[in-house]
Amino acid sequence: MNVSLFLTCLADVVYPAAVGKSTVEILERLGCEVDFPKKQTCCGQPAFNSGFHRESRDVAKHMIKTFEEAEYVVSPSGSCVAMLKEYPHLFEDDTDWQDRAEELANKSFELTQFIVDVLKVEDVGAELNANVTYHTSCHMTRLLGVKEAPMKLLENVKGLHFTELPNKQQCCGFGGTFSVKMVPISEQMVNEKVQHIEETDADILIGSDLGCLMNIGGRIERQGKPVKVMHIAEVLNSRAEVKTWE
Amino acid sequence: MGIKIGNDKFFERVDKGINDKFMRKAVVEAQSRLEGRKTQTTEEMGNWEDWRDLSEEIRQHTLENLDYYLDQFVENVAKQGGHVFFAEDAAEANDYITSIVKKKEAKNIIKSKSMVTEEIGMNEALEELGCNVVESDLGEWILQLDDHDPPSHIVVPALHKNKEQIRDTFQEKRKYDKSSDPNELAQFARKELRKDFLSAEVGITGCNFAVAESGTVSLVTNEGNARMATTLPKTQITVMGMERIVPTWKELDILVSMLCRSAVGQKLTSYITGLTASKEEGDIDGPEEFHVVIVDNGRSKILGTKFQSALQCIRCAACINVCPVYRHVGGHSYGSIYPGPIGAVLTPLLEGYDDHKELPYASTLCAACTEACPVKIPLHELLVEHRKVIVEQSGKSSFGEKLAMKGYAFAASNPGVYKVGSSSAPSFISSVAKGKDGHGKGPGPVKMWTDIRDLPEPTGETFRKWYANREKERDQS
Ligand code: SF4
Numbered sequence: 001m002n003v004s005l006f007l008t009c010l011a012d013v014v015y016p017a018a019v020g021k022s023t024v025e026i027l028e029r030l031g032c033e034v035d036f037p038k039k040q041t042c043c044g045q046p047a048f049n050s051g052f053h054r055e056s057r058d059v060a061k062h063m064i065k066t067f068e069e070a071e072y073v074v075s076p077s078g079s080c081v082a083m084l085k086e087y088p089h090l091f092e093d094d095t096d097w098q099d100r101a102e103e104l105a106n107k108s109f110e111l112t113q114f115i116v117d118v119l120k121v122e123d124v125g126a127e128l129n130a131n132v133t134y135h136t137s138c139h140m141t142r143l144l145g146v147k148e149a150p151m152k153l154l155e156n157v158k159g160l161h162f163t164e165l166p167n168k169q170q171c172c173g174f175g176g177t178f179s180v181k182m183v184p185i186s187e188q189m190v191n192e193k194v195q196h197i198e199e200t201d202a203d204i205l206i207g208s209d210l211g212c213l214m215n216i217g218g219r220i221e222r223q224g225k226p227v228k229v230m231h232i233a234e235v236l237n238s239r240a241e242v243k244t245w246e
Numbered sequence: 247m248g249i250k251i252g253n254d255k256f257f258e259r260v261d262k263g264i265n266d267k268f269m270r271k272a273v274v275e276a277q278s279r280l281e282g283r284k285t286q287t288t289e290e291m292g293n294w295e296d297w298r299d300l301s302e303e304i305r306q307h308t309l310e311n312l313d314y315y316l317d318q319f320v321e322n323v324a325k326q327g328g329h330v331f332f333a334e335d336a337a338e339a340n341d342y343i344t345s346i347v348k349k350k351e352a353k354n355i356i357k358s359k360s361m362v363t364e365e366i367g368m369n370e371a372l373e374e375l376g377c378n379v380v381e382s383d384l385g386e387w388i389l390q391l392d393d394h395d396p397p398s399h400i401v402v403p404a405l406h407k408n409k410e411q412i413r414d415t416f417q418e419k420r421k422y423d424k425s426s427d428p429n430e431l432a433q434f435a436r437k438e439l440r441k442d443f444l445s446a447e448v449g450i451t452g453c454n455f456a457v458a459e460s461g462t463v464s465l466v467t468n469e470g471n472a473r474m475a476t477t478l479p480k481t482q483i484t485v486m487g488m489e490r491i492v493p494t495w496k497e498l499d500i501l502v503s504m505l506c507r508s509a510v511g512q513k514l515t516s517y518i519t520g521l522t523a524s525k526e527e528g529d530i531d532g533p534e535e536f537h538v539v540i541v542d543n544g545r546s547k548i549l550g551t552k553f554q555s556a557l558q559c560i561r562c563a564a565c566i567n568v569c570p571v572y573r574h575v576g577g578h579s580y581g582s583i584y585p586g587p588i589g590a591v592l593t594p595l596l597e598g599y600d601d602h603k604e605l606p607y608a609s610t611l612c613a614a615c616t617e618a619c620p621v622k623i624p625l626h627e628l629l630v631e632h633r634k635v636i637v638e639q640s641g642k643s644s645f646g647e648k649l650a651m652k653g654y655a656f657a658a659s660n661p662g663v664y665k666v667g668s669s670s671a672p673s674f675i676s677s678v679a680k681g682k683d684g685h686g687k688g689p690g691p692v693k694m695w696t697d698i699r700d701l702p703e704p705t706g707e708t709f710r711k712w713y714a715n716r717e718k719e720r721d722q723s
Contacts, residue, residue, distance in 0.1 A: 007709060009658075015702055020709035036713050039661040047651050047658075049611055051633025051643070055655030062659035138612035171570045175610025180694035182608060184260055187698045188574035189610075218699030 004070035009042035010210040022237035043083040073108040078140020112149040128238040129159035133202040137209040163200040174215035251396040256604040263575035283511020302622035305558035315458040322461025326523030328536040336366035352447035358472035359383035360452025382471040398577025401563040449479035453486035482533035489557040508562035508620040565615035587615035606632035
């Protein structure tokens with residue numbers, strides 16, 4: 001199976017290689033041919049969610065062209081995949097682009113969704129000895145509708161001691177530009193999230209979206225709490241002898 | 247009162263909300279109680295999603311044919327001797343209502359809960375006439391006694407008050423001398439209100455749904471106050487938003503059930519009242535005169551636009567009860583009698599952006615509201631739609647933001663530019679990653695970010711570098 005990786009701008013620009021590297025390695029181990037179209041940029045969400053739809057159309061066109069040849073597009077972010085699925089609505093007055101957008105939307109998957117629903121694998125042979133909890137990102141669960149896949153995969157990671165996050169359905173307060181436009185509100189939201197994480201006694205908070213992890217992790221760091229955040233790709237790529245977070 | 251409440255600026259209101267520890271505790275408790283009960287009663291149905299689809303369809307169909315059903319409703323009310331008045335705006339509605347009250351020479355007016363009468367500022371108009379207007383919904387009565395404190399929730403208007411605060415208000419305003427026990431408080435309110443029910447010459451109600459096929463007004467309450475307000479006074483005036491129509495009793499049945507379950511997690515509330523026309527021969531109670539005021543006040547302008555679905559709303563507050571923003575800032579922060587997600591959508595539609603331009607941005611777009619809404623209004627999408635209108639039409643987005651977005655779009659659709667931006671990012675980020683003492687570093691949005699959080703410290707190589715090296719190695723081998 002040929003998979004084109006859509007890394008997302010946060011994993012590309014803000015974070016070190018771990019998330020993308022893990023995604024590639026997991027998929028390859030599961031028998032996929034993975035390529036990384038180098039012209040890729042961002043899904044366009046910052047502009048779209050801010051109401052700059054003309055601008056987000058330009059970004060969408062670029063992404064559609066970049067992934068035109070791909071058989072499958074897989075991304076370690078539920079939120080960005082949900083945005084790719086929004087593309088057809090951006091071209092309601094342009095059937096040609098709309099068809100192309102539709103094609104991209106149909107072949108795009110979030111990483112755990114792809115592993116469970118397309119590759120039909122629920123155990124990726126990962127092992128990680130840690131107390132963990134999981135943050136269900138809003139866009140991944142509500143917009144993309146992926147709820148079960150990450151849980152199924154985590155259940156089969158050896159060594160994980162899992163505690164469910166209280167009020168797990170509640171937003172962490174990221175919301176893209178919301179996190180910088182509405183700082184006082186965002187602060188209250190992320191504080192509550194961090195408090196719930198602490199209640200679980202987890203050492204590691206796992207998530208499937210770097211936006212949320214950057215928000216929660218950044219707040220945890222600022223408060224000097226001893227909890228680490230980890231993207232689910234890194235967890236699924238953990239092996240007994242391989243150390244993560246180096 | 248009107249839609250807008252208070253004159254504080256948005257962030258001042260938010261600040262007040264965030265620092266009101268009691269209110270926040272009350273909201274968190276109410277959200278978990280209401281949302282918990284809702285989940286239970288909706289899961290009981292087994293196929294909640296099918297019911298949502300059906301309810302959406304009913305509301306959409308009604309809005310598509312609103313003129314037809316309104317005509318039918320009006321005709322049926324008139325046939326039974328009722329009077330109907332169409333008010334284009336708040337002033338027209340209030341003129342009509344005050345003219346009836348004047349004609350009746352009424353002094354004492356009893357009300358059941360109604361958001362639309364708040365929206366048009368009806369109480370103030372009647373008070374100007376010298377009338378004594380009494381709210382009979384317990385929550386609304388408490389707010390009225392407390393010097394017209396505005397509602398902070400559309401179903402539980404006094405949600406922001408605790409029982410001690412209510413006791414204090416009763417003591418101060420009505421010489422109450424008992425405890426803060428909710429039963430004692432309610433008993434006291436009942437006794438006090440009884441006098442007002444008996445002396446009222448005019449009863450004014452809102453309307454949850456108006457049934458077109460029979461000209462019936464239906465009211466949903468738990469306190470039975472709407473029944474008292476519509477059986478004792480000789481004149482009844484019902485005020486309704488023009489979208490509050492259902493075609494037949496069959497749809498009424500469905501939507502009432504959706505409303506009760508979504509609003510308070512009950513299969514049905516204690517009282518569901520259907521009022522058709524005035525007292526007839528042989529009836530032992532009911533009003534002698536029956537008026538319905540149908541209020542437009544900006545609604546017809548929403549019809550046919552991308553915002554039409556906002557008119558599907560049945561005012562259940564389910565969206566408010568799951569909203570993580572409302573949870574922390576409370577209802578008054580919205581500066582509108584319609585708070586929460588539906589308030590953030592509806593308020594700028596009814597009153598324009600000038601006073602409410604922050605509301606569409608006061609959301610993370612987490613879509614909890616959309617998921618909760620029993621009539622499937624895509625609330626988070628409508629918030630984005632507002633942002634789009636602000637950017638494209640109202641000219642209210644800031645110059646800085648426009649520039650940033652143009653720059654962003656240019657970079658994100660030109661990989662050459664994007665790569666320059668992205669390869670310089672890690673070193674840039676590490677220079678601002680740690681804000682000191684809660685004071686952020688870095689330019690604009692970065693500073694806002696680092697005000698309260700650290701940025702990830704980029705350690706090690708970037709993905710692109712790792713990938714390039716790997717490709718190189720593979721080529722060599
Ligand atoms: S928008 Fe939906 S959830 Fe919110 S009050 Fe209206 S009907 Fe209820």
